[in-house]
Amino acid sequence: MELLIRNGFVFDPINGVNGEKMDIAVKDGKIVDKVNESRAKTIDATGMVVMPGGVDIHSHIAGGKVNAGRLLRPEDHFKDVERKTAVTRSGVGYSIPSTFTTGYRYARMGWTTVMDPAMPPLEAKHTHEELSDTPIIDKASYPLLGDWWFVLEYLRDGKIEECARHVAWMIKATKGYAIKVVNPGGLEAWGYGRNVESLDDPVPCFGITPREIIRGLCKVNKLLHLPHTIHLHTNNLGKPGNYLTALETMRCVEDLAENGKPVIHITHCQFCAFKGDDWRTFQSGAEEIANYVNAHSHVTLDMGQVIFTDTTTMTADGPFQYTLYTLTGNKWTNHDVETETSAGIVPFHYKRKSYVHATQWSIGLELALLIKDPWKIMMTTDHPNGGPFTAYPRIIAWLMSRKAREATLRKINPKARSRSLLPSISRELDFYEIAIVTRAGQAKALGLKNKGHLGVGADADIAIYNFNPETMDPAKNYRAVRRAFKRAAYTIKGGQVVVKDGEVLKHMDGATMWLDVQLCEPCEIELNENLKRRFKEYWTVEFENYPVSEDYLAVSHPIPVKADV
Amino acid sequence: MVEKHKLKVVLLTGRTIEQGVGKELGKITSEYAESVSVCYMDPEDMKKLDIKDGANVQVSTAFGSVVVKAKKSLRAPHPGVIYIPYGPWANVVVDPETHGIGMPTFKGVPATVEPAPDKPVLGLSELLKQQFGKG
Amino acid sequence: MPVVKAVSCPVCGSLCDDIELTIENGEVVKVKNGCAMCEAKFLSHRSEHRIRKPLIRKDGEFVETTLEEAIRRTAEILAEANYPVLYGWSNTSCEAISVGIELAEEVGGVIDNTAVVCHGPSLLSVQDMGIPSCTLGQIRHRADLIIYWGCDPWSAHPRHIERYTAFAEGRFEKSAWRGYMAKIRSLIGLKKIRSAAKRLVLKEPSEIEARLKPTFVPSIAREGRKLIVVDVRRTKTAEMADFFIQVEPGKDYELLQALRALVRDQELEVDHVAGVPVEYLEEVVDAMVSCDFGALFFGLGLTMGGAKLRNIDAALSLIRDLNMRTKFVIMPMRGHFNVTGANMVFTWQTGYPYAVDFSLGYPRYNPGETSVVDVLLRGESDAALVVASDPVSSFPRKAAEHLARNPLIYVGPHMDVTAQVADVVIPSAFVGIEAPGTAYRMDHVPIPLKKVVDPPEGVLPDEEILRRILSEVRKIKREKTKAEAA
Numbered sequence A: 001m002e003l004l005i006r007n008g009f010v011f012d013p014i015n016g017v018n019g020e021k022m023d024i025a026v027k028d029g030k031i032v033d034k035v036n037e038s039r040a041k042t043i044d045a046t047g048m049v050v051m052p053g054g055v056d057i058h059s060h061i062a063g064g065k066v067n068a069g070r071l072l073r074p075e076d077h078f079k080d081v082e083r084k085t086a087v088t089r090s091g092v093g094y095s096i097p098s099t100f101t102t103g104y105r106y107a108r109m110g111w112t113t114v115m116d117p118a119m120p121p122l123e124a125k126h127t128h129e130e131l132s133d134t135p136i137i138d139k140a141s142y143p144l145l146g147d148w149w150f151v152l153e154y155l156r157d158g159k160i161e162e163c164a165r166h167v168a169w170m171i172k173a174t175k176g177y178a179i180k181v182v183n184p185g186g187l188e189a190w191g192y193g194r195n196v197e198s199l200d201d202p203v204p205c206f207g208i209t210p211r212e213i214i215r216g217l218c219k220v221n222k223l224l225h226l227p228h229t230i231h232l233h234t235n236n237l238g239k240p241g242n243y244l245t246a247l248e249t250m251r252c253v254e255d256l257a258e259n260g261k262p263v264i265h266i267t268h269c270q271f272c273a274f275k276g277d278d279w280r281t282f283q284s285g286a287e288e289i290a291n292y293v294n295a296h297s298h299v300t301l302d303m304g305q306v307i308f309t310d311t312t313t314m315t316a317d318g319p320f321q322y323t324l325y326t327l328t329g330n331k332w333t334n335h336d337v338e339t340e341t342s343a344g345i346v347p348f349h350y351k352r353k354s355y356v357h358a359t360q361w362s363i364g365l366e367l368a369l370l371i372k373d374p375w376k377i378m379m380t381t382d383h384p385n386g387g388p389f390t391a392y393p394r395i396i397a398w399l400m401s402r403k404a405r406e407a408t409l410r411k412i413n414p415k416a417r418s419r420s421l422l423p424s425i426s427r428e429l430d431f432y433e434i435a436i437v438t439r440a441g442q443a444k445a446l447g448l449k450n451k452g453h454l455g456v457g458a459d460a461d462i463a464i465y466n467f468n469p470e471t472m473d474p475a476k477n478y479r480a481v482r483r484a485f486k487r488a489a490y491t492i493k494g495g496q497v498v499v500k501d502g503e504v505l506k507h508m509d510g511a512t513m514w515l516d517v518q519l520c521e522p523c524e525i526e527l528n529e530n531l532k533r534r535f536k537e538y539w540t541v542e543f544e545n546y547p548v549s550e551d552y553l554a555v556s557h558p559i560p561v562k563a564d565v
Numbered sequence B: 001m002v003e004k005h006k007l008k009v010v011l012l013t014g015r016t017i018e019q020g021v022g023k024e025l026g027k028i029t030s031e032y033a034e035s036v037s038v039c040y041m042d043p044e045d046m047k048k049l050d051i052k053d054g055a056n057v058q059v060s061t062a063f064g065s066v067v068v069k070a071k072k073s074l075r076a077p078h079p080g081v082i083y084i085p086y087g088p089w090a091n092v093v094v095d096p097e098t099h100g101i102g103m104p105t106f107k108g109v110p111a112t113v114e115p116a117p118d119k120p121v122l123g124l125s126e127l128l129k130q131q132f133g134k135g
Numbered sequence C: 001m002p003v004v005k006a007v008s009c010p011v012c013g014s015l016c017d018d019i020e021l022t023i024e025n026g027e028v029v030k031v032k033n034g035c036a037m038c039e040a041k042f043l044s045h046r047s048e049h050r051i052r053k054p055l056i057r058k059d060g061e062f063v064e065t066t067l068e069e070a071i072r073r074t075a076e077i078l079a080e081a082n083y084p085v086l087y088g089w090s091n092t093s094c095e096a097i098s099v100g101i102e103l104a105e106e107v108g109g110v111i112d113n114t115a116v117v118c119h120g121p122s123l124l125s126v127q128d129m130g131i132p133s134c135t136l137g138q139i140r141h142r143a144d145l146i147i148y149w150g151c152d153p154w155s156a157h158p159r160h161i162e163r164y165t166a167f168a169e170g171r172f173e174k175s176a177w178r179g180y181m182a183k184i185r186s187l188i189g190l191k192k193i194r195s196a197a198k199r200l201v202l203k204e205p206s207e208i209e210a211r212l213k214p215t216f217v218p219s220i221a222r223e224g225r226k227l228i229v230v231d232v233r234r235t236k237t238a239e240m241a242d243f244f245i246q247v248e249p250g251k252d253y254e255l256l257q258a259l260r261a262l263v264r265d266q267e268l269e270v271d272h273v274a275g276v277p278v279e280y281l282e283e284v285v286d287a288m289v290s291c292d293f294g295a296l297f298f299g300l301g302l303t304m305g306g307a308k309l310r311n312i313d314a315a316l317s318l319i320r321d322l323n324m325r326t327k328f329v330i331m332p333m334r335g336h337f338n339v340t341g342a343n344m345v346f347t348w349q350t351g352y353p354y355a356v357d358f359s360l361g362y363p364r365y366n367p368g369e370t371s372v373v374d375v376l377l378r379g380e381s382d383a384a385l386v387v388a389s390d391p392v393s394s395f396p397r398k399a400a401e402h403l404a405r406n407p408l409i410y411v412g413p414h415m416d417v418t419a420q421v422a423d424v425v426i427p428s429a430f431v432g433i434e435a436p437g438t439a440y441r442m443d444h445v446p447i448p449l450k451k452v453v454d455p456p457e458g459v460l461p462d463e464e465i466l467r468r469i470l471s472e473v474r475k476i477k478r479e480k481t482k483a484e485a486a
């Protein structure tokens, strides 16, 4: 099928296109040079913004933890339902939407690629079953590897290459996309209800420190040539004073960087940019983090923006979630996974009038605005931790419009307002920068060659928004910006029009991407024998029942990677 | 408690390994029927009713009445408590009320037990015919 | 003879995945590593009680029919119904359940799974306060205190103790098997041990003999794992316990609240609670707060009797309290092998674990109203599809009566009680023996099910049968809209 998108204002930062009026041609699901104009279906994008489909580097949309959240919160769904239509399945929202609804809601906003950032390897099949039930969007998931016993043991013994081979096996076995590390060492300690407090706090029973885990996995990542860096949720997340831990974490891998390329991604950075000794003296540490990031090139971040709403927090950080439970007294679900990781879930309501919550809101935006290079910071809410992904249009408006920020500032806790850096920041992102922080930068950080841009050969994932940058100023008309991003005029996925005027036109499967890591030596057999032996000791399932077969992926999209080991 | 050979008890229903194996073998087998048309009783209670292992007894609750075979419990002592494995016989006498949460009361239903030497324990298809008119 | 290894057992929620089957002439002839229930299932898949041909009731009697006819009739019943119930799902694959939900959505019915009559109250409690839990391996590696409350794994989950808890070998905690052996040897003698060992299916007889040799360790002096059982009866599991607490029927709630008070260092002003001396409870609480990692498993003894929901609320609260002192987890003992999977798929597709009503075009959930027993007791349903379950043998008579009154379709492998009162019976393959799929263990770990032999000729898996019903329903609806338009 051929498609021609005419006359839109195109924002394609990877190819340096900044709002030029041009046509985009599509054939067989890819962007092409030109199409036969008489045969092609035409979309008139005159007066509209055309961008690559949105890419989300970090959003909890599938798997055991997300589903435990859905189970935990019927009250979250009652108020937000989706009726079955002739083409779509029914479902529910709000902060933890059911799978079909998740796919539709992303597509309605013009997002076409989403990364689920926390897959417990033992339960990887579950993550993939849900991803396969998440329609339209392409997706992938990061296995949690930072507290896997194999990693702890090999890194403790200094066996980096051995560790790399096992990590490669694990990524293939779980059909994963990147190395996810959450509160390194802390999750193993949580097995007995404990935690680690600093980068040099030894992990109980394992004789290794968080610093060694982070550095070790950074090296492993390089040996394996994975397209993304290690994806790290820092130690001490959610604790006052933790911006120091975040800075130290970034510093601890400085020497591992080469050619100015990133080696670490600090995720939902807002949650680890807290200054102060306790909740009373709590303050923003965004400036210090931004200063460091502005001076260094080995790190990328995503925001983890907070939205004032009732949401559901869920991370693999068991001890953090426990703390949140003791702070709030709310419902609390915990789920430790043998040999690998943990998870916790606590409902949470961010309130405008709370000093801490309002400051958190400010920190996320301060980070995005103070970090000068938009390629280093990506827009996320750490869905649903800071708020549901459906709040993206509001965040875009805050980023593009000082007026929008001020409107919210007026309504928040006065102490938080008076301490916020936002009133002093005049920066307003333009559509080009928005395209970077919502798609191009994310695709680049993920190493997704065919996503996040509209160059010839790219996947024809395209979003068209009804906003005319020639006649309207987004900084002034921020409500129109919000409306435009909430309901895309068109969403095109793999060359097919899936959304028009915010309505889903068809239910179709998206692909699940995973890394087919190829090791250079034929060491598979040896590896398998070693694994088999230890399986019985470490896990309660049999070796051959552990890996996720490709049958679990509705559409499997392996990406070959050649490793150095 | 004994009033003319009638004993007031608390009825529990639940799993047994025999029922578990029986259900995997298939539910029209006589093994299955025999494994679930029984009532486990405390030996002291059986003495009170003057019945022997394997005697027919009638178990009645506010919701129904069913004849099953009394069996000496290996899990005694539990005076005043009788136990019928999950199955169609137990269902005749459990409390259907879900108290607004979707779940009937399968355990702890007040019941009476009395000897029923003249009444037969129905087979599965007879029981279904009697209860549902189908089967 | 071909031997298939690492087969998952499609019987109980323990989902042991280390079964070895010997296959001969397309039949399972030998089962290794499984318990008695596992053996019974694998060896009976070819029993004479299998249904081989679809049946339709005509003039009160079953007559054989073709699959096409049975599916057409099923689709007609469902398409015509205003408020059908679709019930069962705990003994089939997640893949089949997924199609079942789509079918329920298409016909605007109520879909419910067997959790409604087992751990429904547990799920409601979890929705009230959450649940601190973990996977079973975590317990195997770390738990030094294990409590079974209102459940008898020896009978209902025979390998649970051996694989995951007291008798399993973990990284940080060793099996309590030797201590237990010593204890019963001194108590009962060798003969009973052998039969106990056989029940637990611990590998080869020679291995059992070898395990009987170790020196005597009295269980009281024993370090390491401790096992506590709370039940109304002295169950088989209770006989193995270090502490057995015999609670009076219906008094679990009082007992749990008493334990909570003791955990919070409050004095009890009575000598006995629920028939148990308070001193004994104090000892138990000491063991609870001083362990490094405790695990409480609870069964239908808590969910089905007495205070039901309040029991589970109290148990969850107790575990929340204990987590202020040490690490403690809690887990329901799920019965059918894929009842957990049914809850999972329901939840990710509809937001709710069971009792989902699609009559308004979107998922609605209100147990007590949208739960199947209540729908039946109110006499509201006008058709029923039962898949992979036997409600007539598990529902109270009044509910079963209405079910039998509805046009009733049964899809399943053998002539269950429900099949016998059904109007259409469609035979299906045994999932996990004759059809592959996925199931979820009680701790939410997904386990693949294998197809090891072919189903009887002409017999399809549930998933395929449901797909055909769904497409037939859609066809009938299309025909109807066309006819109405004309």
Ligand code: SF4
Pocket: C009, C010, C011, C012, C013, C014, C015, C016, C033, C034, C035, C036, C037, C038, C156, C157, C158, C159, C160
């Ligand atoms: S314990 Fe359960 S899963 Fe394991 S073999 Fe026995 S019946 Fe099967």
Ligand SMILES: [Zn+2]
Pocket: A058, A060, A117, A268, A315, A382, A385
């Ligand atoms: Zn996250």
